[in-house]
Amino acid sequence: MTTTKTDRTDAAAGILFIAFGLLFGVQSLGMELGTAFRMGPGYFPLVLSGVLILLGLAILIIAFKKVSATEMGGFAWRGMLFILPAPVFFGLTVRGLGFVPAIFLTTLIAGLASLKMKPQWALVLAFGVTVFSTLVFSYGLGLPFRRFGPWLPL
Amino acid sequence: MDLISNLGLGFATAASPENLFFCLIGVILGTLIGVLPGIGATATIAMLLPITFQLEPVSSLIMLAGIYYGAQYGGSTTAILINMPGESSSAVTAIDGYQMARKGKAGTALAVAALGSFFAGSVATLLVALFAPPLTVVALKFGAAEYFSLMMLGLVSAIALAHGSILKALAMVVLGLLLGLVGDDLYTGTPRFTFGMPEFAGGLNFVALAVGVFGIAEILRNLEGEQDRTVLGTRLAGLFPSRADLKRMVAPMFRGTAIGSVLGILPGGGAVLASFASYTVEKRISKTPEEFGHGAIEGVAGPESANNAGAQTSFIPLLTLGIPANPVMALMIGAMIIQGIVPGPNVASEQPELFWGIIASMWIGNLMLVVLNLPLIGLWVKLLKVPYHILFPIIMAMCSIGVYSVNSNVYDLFTVAFFGLLGYGLIKLRCEPAPLLLGFVLGPMLEENLRRAMILGRGDPTVFVTRPISLLLLLLMVAVLVVVTLPSIRKKRDEVFTEAE
Amino acid sequence: MAFTTMRAGLAVAATLMATTALAQDYPDRSITMVVPFAAGGPTDTVARLVAERMSADLGQQIIVENVGGAGGTLGAGQVAAAEADGYTVLLHHIGMATSATLYRNLAYSPADGFAPVGLVTEVPMTIVARKDLEPADFPALMAYVKENADTITMANAGIGAASHLCGMLFMQAVDAPIVTVPYKGTGPAMTELIGGQIDLMCDQTTNTTEQIKGGTIKGYAVTTPARLDIFPDMPTVAEGGFPGLEVSVWHGLYAPAGTPPEAVDRLATALQAALADPGIATKLAELGTAPSPAADATPAALKAKLDGEIARWKPIIEAAGVYAD
Known part of the structure; x- marks a missing residue:
């Protein structure tokens, strides 16, 4: 039976991507979204931010189910x-x-x-x-x- | 034969002692400035441009072209030696080239890059001479929908840039795409993600970003243990590629040349995809894809050939239409105008000695580069023996100057520091920078062409499948995706892509 | 109190001394000419041509510095904030006047932040189309565009670019909303026009002359009051009944406001000398333009041009409702 561990590195990466997604997404909401014909400045970045948040979530979830976890090592x-x-x-x-x-x-x-x-x-x-x-x-x-x-x- | 007489005229022009001299000077200067860390081809040309203004038109352009090749070559050298790409194209070279250098094979990597570049340059020059006008016709068929589909194909290929988790690589691409959108929106002028600073209205500076996430992050990583680097100095394997190495590089070189030549023709920035695309292809068809990202010769030979072939064929729109395909070409147009030549569709017929002289000098320049650089490899590799604590302050100084010299914008230097920190953080989180850079390059183009295609198609999304070239590219993209996700191959992929975890 | 007054007095005296010293020796070191656009562009080309000859006249080197970004407002802002000693000057185009309206929160005033030195050149513009567009001549084109307003597309090189400004005038002239498609610069826009991906564009002769001559695109009209020597057969917009479409991309040389008048005059003299050089005239002629006559290369003429253009473009830009910030 394998026990699952939390990979803290991946969890941190997931959180970082979610944070970036939110940062860009919130700002995109403040811009004009437009229509598919005439996309506004916020349209494309909003879509991308959504994708980034989803990817971040996926990374985060998988991080909790790792068989082995790695350490980050020291910082310079x-x-x-x-x-x-x-x-x-x-x-x-x-x-x-x-x-x-x-x-x-x-x-x-x-x-x-x-x-x-x-x-x-x-x-x-x-x-x-x-x-x-x-x-x-x-x-x-x-x-x-x-x-x-x-x-x-x- | 027109071609022979034309090429004859070209070589007669380019091989005059005076023009040979300026070509040589250009190649040498370009290499020497381009090899300084953080200073890529665009910065080099911008710095050296005024020098060429005093010359005759033909000599001036020949020298500029020499500077361009030299700088590109110099950029690959820093990418391999210290993981410091100065242009988007050499970012790919850095992936495996730098790993080769870390394993003591810096000399091999540099030689492979030089030979691959020369081969690709020669073939592409011939292509330019033979097919420039018909190829232009193809390029003109590319509209917004086609470019969007091409960029999508490029993005899918980003998956291959990663040797760690695919999910993380995708997240890095998307983050890169978002970073690429920083700046004033082209369509409405709305500033996006600039945090109120007009200095970022023109977007983040590529060199600043690349130097940050690649170079500075790498310096910080090396400073962690303070002894990492000695590995490089002690184990210097043979300077030149072995027979086995050469054999391994032949096929990637041919494929890279083909990919680069095709993509280089597209004036909408196809050339930036060349090295990324070649890397993807090499990794996909390699029998040992697990070597990629850890110093695979194919990962240097293919992209370097593609990059140089693309650089060569990107002259086609400039020569046949008088339209610049990239910032470097724009600088060359500026140089032509200052010389009193207004570039346009008639340059070939009105100024044959200029047109063919430049084409001939492309090949001569490439030849000079390879002759000049093969002996220099020994010197470059010796640079690696310089203790790291002496090398990196020099790198930092050169980066600062290089990044600042492009636009005289101090915010670009703040960008370097910010992305140095971010890049280091991402390395610590085992996220690789190459996909981020690809996203950053493609982001603005992807959005620009998507929006343009929708406007031109009056909001009808079927434009992407009703235009044949676009449809073809999208089908190709689907094919790549299918190959990536097919169960049988997936098993192999998982082995390949999780091994770093 | 007294101390402050004394200090102020000293400061004034120091400034006066500096000014007189400066006026006598100016210029005694190299001058920086800021071009607020990338190296190699049309404005940079004009700047480098002029700078070289001005150096000869001034006996001091003029270093061209490209400070690109934000539609030229970054470079202009830098010069506006620079020391007003005559050693930092700005070569800017029509964007100087339009930025006053296009950008609503500039840190400097295009109208008052500078001491105008002189007009350098005026580049005419041409109305061009893809080579297989139906209408045979300019009036027919205008009628055609009005009739097919919902299918016609017009390219420009981004907000605030000359092609965008001319496009606004064009739409005003046909009085119909046409779909505009912005590109990153003239190069990509021209490529797609040649490729027939878009229908129309209005751009400087610098970019269009060779293409029209080469037959890759169709030229309909020039935006100057008189026909051009390079295109004797191409009518002016006024001939076609649209005098409101007259526009040119004029370039001016500026120093920061407060620059000593002696230095400004010296710069103007050098500019006039440069523009009188036949070599410059030849090179500019190939771009479809000519150096400004000496009478226009003066502070007063540029001031009048700048103020007039700011006033002209304000209602046009406001009507279009497009802002670059």
Whole structure:
């Protein structure tokens, strides 16, 4: 006789899809649905949201009847803490600080995500990346970046 | 023979020392910029476009075409080495190519990609030269109903992209479709799912999404244990494909070329389906479908050939009608106009040396790429020996620059971070990103053509079955579905698709 | 209190000093020309042609930056918010005027947010149809469309696109509701027109000239007051009895409001010099258009054009009831 377990990974996936389905579905309801002849902006997304919720439910139900369950494993908390803010930081500062400081700090932030990266080497790496990308993108390709932005007292 | 004299004219034009030089420069620049992570063909061309404005029209376009192939090739390289596709087409290459790289077969994967691309490029170039005008006629028969049916066929094929649970893969496709709808509605201008931010009115940026769910999610996954990566550096099997590898890639290469050539002709975005479709076909007919998703050579050879063949034949609408089939082609039209050539149906007769020169340079460019890149494979693979904690900050920097350079839109960078997080979460929940990306690419087209077909058909849904091409595509879709769900095959499928669980 | 006044005074003095210094040396570094559309499009093409010659005249590089999205309002908004020092300019088309009505919650004012520099060019439009559409000439077409309003389909390249604006005028002219089908850009729309999937379109000569000449589509009329050199046989809309259909896609150069007049004038001089270049005229001629005469490439002329067009399109867009937000 086999006992059934709950696969928490799949259950979480099912819930996530249902949540997305609801998020999109509720917003679709707020739009004009239209007719089959002239479909409104809400028509197609509403149908898709419904399908997504159904798929999520199916995944959730099956998750409760698994013979074996798998574990999710650990999370890269440090990675998330430094990797994800890196592009955001670049976006927030590239116009204000300018390309050169923005790319330097972005690389530095990303570099801190690894435990293996010693701070002094992170600095060296950030410096190298900055020189390379400034030469290639700013001077070489002439991309319309300001090298040093108005936030700096230059 | 017209063809021979035309091709003669073309090669005479393309092989002038000056044009050869610009072709080479284009291929090299395209490869070098395209190989930077997070920078795909569109971004590369957008960056390099101004450089070509100073040249003669023919040279300028030859160089642009070179950049295009080079960038595509570079994009496949990053997809294989670090799971960072820069275009939708190389997203498929990433599935098995990256797995090959993880198993120490990065060199093989890159060589297979290069050889497959070259073969497909050569065949497709010949097709363009031989059949451009009649093929255009076929392309013009495609209306909204046909495109909708084609997209549906493409969606069904998404099932094969998954090597885990089918249900999850389907859910990912649907989520992708929904994400593809973000932005202003084409028909009414209503902003959808933009949370009030006009920066998303044009939709989510593909490169930002792909870099997030593929590349950044993968970086985070690698950072979990902080030692995963050493595997790559230590076990580097032979750089080049073995005889057995080559044998395995021949048939997928032929099939991929055929699929890519056909889909590439359709100006409504058929080319994006090429690599996905080829992957589906290879997985279906493979005797060992369980290898797919874990480093199957066929999963690299087929899609890469299809992708390159499609890229080549997508020049057909541009050359015969003067209509761009994708953003890259639109950039080339812009370049033509700046050069004083207004592209239109008469380019072939009014500017024969331009028309045939470009066709000839396609082949020359592909040849240069393969000659240039086979030796470079050793270099690329050595890059994998760079310790990961040094590599990924560089990747992050290049991604940031690449994503930002496309539209100068900082919200695209926020998109990268958001989808990096989402992609990582989805990996942890054992949901694969490739079906999501396919859905994302198809979402807007699917809806656009569905609504257009209904408007043109005055609300009559039978348009999809009364138009012969559409009917044929739908029957094909049903056939695929039947094959997938037939009991006997299903048993085999279950073995195949649950093995990851 | 006194402190605040003093600070304000200092600020004014600083601004004045900056302005005078700027006026003398302008431009002493590179200028960014924002194109609010993707690279390679028709507006981008015009911008790059003009920017190159203006650079030569100004002695400083002009960098073209494509800030696409939201029908051009993202790029325009960015320039409106940029420092008014003459180093950020905007090259926009007719959408500048229509966005004032099409978008009901813009963060900037198309009418007051900019210092107009000058008109760059006006691209004529053509009314075209699939090649096997029955009517023989333009008046017959209008009658035919009115009679078959329930089966005729008209394409456009999305809300706010030139083809959409012209389509609104067209519907007003035939006074019958026709089914409009939006596409993502002119390319796909043109493909389906050539393929005969749709019946009608009204688009810029940039896109239609070669197709008409190649016989893949049928040209019925031009929307300019006079016939075009490239199509001497094609009547104008006024000749066909529909003067209200006259429309052109005009392009203008703008600086942010508050830019020192010296800088604006310098830019206008450079623009006029660029437009007088025969090389530019040749390239524009191939697009079916011509550079604006020096008299139109002035701040006053663009201001008048912009205000006039905002006023013209407001009732048309409101009557159509289509908004892009």
